[in-house]
Amino acid sequence: MDDKIRLTLLLKLNQLKKDGLANCELDFITSYLEDMKWQGNRPDNLSTIVNDILKVEADQIVRYLSIKAIVDSQYRSLNDFDFLLEGE
Numbered sequence: 001m002d003d004k005i006r007l008t009l010l011l012k013l014n015q016l017k018k019d020g021l022a023n024c025e026l027d028f029i030t031s032y033l034e035d036m037k038w039q040g041n042r043p044d045n046l047s048t049i050v051n052d053i054l055k056v057e058a059d060q061i062v063r064y065l066s067i068k069a070i071v072d073s074q075y076r077s078l079n080d081f082d083f084l085l086e087g088e
Helices: 003-018 027-036 046-055 057-075 078-085
Strands: none
Touching: 003 027, 003 046, 027 046, 027 057
16 A cells, blocks of 8 residues: 555544544545445545545444444354343
8 A cells, every 4th residue: 555545544544533433443444435435446546545535524434334234244143243142
């Protein structure tokens, strides 16, 4: 990953954490961009990439992660969610 892109991602990550997404991770942002914004076709132009990163909002990440959790849960059994009922 280009250093300029990584720096922009880290700046956005810090902003999202300040805005209330304390548990946000770099992977959440990159996955959102690759899966939703770019849909597998990352732009070639650095300014477009940086602009897309800076435009990411907290609600977009939350919505993306919610949808991803629902889709991913389709491939799990109920036993995978026992930890939720154990009060851990």
